[in-house]
Amino acid sequence: MTTEPLPVPVPDTAAAELESRTFLRLPLTPAQVELVHVTYAAWERTLTGPLRKTLPGNRHRPIGFLPLQPAFTAEMKDSYYYRRGVRLPQALCDQTDALIALLAPVARKIGEQIAARGGPRLLRRTDRGCLRVMRYPPFEGDIDSAMVRQRAQRGTPRSPAHKDLNALTILAPASLPGLQIEGPDGWAEVHDAGNELIVHTGQEMEDRSGRRWPATVHRVRNPEPGDPQLARMSCAYFVS
Numbered sequence: 001m002t003t004e005p006l007p008v009p010v011p012d013t014a015a016a017e018l019e020s021r022t023f024l025r026l027p028l029t030p031a032q033v034e035l036v037h038v039t040y041a042a043w044e045r046t047l048t049g050p051l052r053k054t055l056p057g058n059r060h061r062p063i064g065f066l067p068l069q070p071a072f073t074a075e076m077k078d079s080y081y082y083r084r085g086v087r088l089p090q091a092l093c094d095q096t097d098a099l100i101a102l103l104a105p106v107a108r109k110i111g112e113q114i115a116a117r118g119g120p121r122l123l124r125r126t127d128r129g130c131l132r133v134m135r136y137p138p139f140e141g142d143i144d145s146a147m148v149r150q151r152a153q154r155g156t157p158r159s160p161a162h163k164d165l166n167a168l169t170i171l172a173p174a175s176l177p178g179l180q181i182e183g184p185d186g187w188a189e190v191h192d193a194g195n196e197l198i199v200h201t202g203q204e205m206e207d208r209s210g211r212r213w214p215a216t217v218h219r220v221r222n223p224e225p226g227d228p229q230l231a232r233m234s235c236a237y238f239v240s
């Protein structure tokens, strides 16, 4: 059981709330939000610059660079799966590790609460998560803009409705709105001011708990008129 102060406070009711709600919001301080955006800026420079070609990639394991795929059924983003210990370009190391230091204790704490309520088998590796950094190209002004616009015209969203495969997901606030979560009343947009962590469950948790903690269904919509013509950066910390 962790006793040290958490960088992001987790209410004692978090696991119970996740049983009855599709997701939790955990507010961040302005300095923490700034860290998230500095990290996004570093990753966006890397994913759009010459360093992109140096990122190791492995489509078959959740480690490394996974580029945007041309198939119109795939998600419209570049992403990088990072685990501590993997060698990143120097420009990314410090911010990325600082971001994980923000997210990992939240996952560990909520994992402990869920284990206390539902049993230790529900979460197995909260000490070793994976960070996925994602960049959805803008619909104007990017090398991939024409492709993503064309796919959007066919009805493809930035990310189709899905459940994450892992047990628990901690989402840092994205740089732009677009995340939608399916609840009892249908789809709801969850960005608000963009200064909160979003915590939700995945398929492993649903299966191991016999749907006591059902997996959260979510998607990312395409930009709407009036939205900034910018890339959308987001990141998720997954634990199993």
Ligand SMILES: [Fe+2]
Pocket: 162, 163, 164, 218
């Ligand atoms: Fe997801």
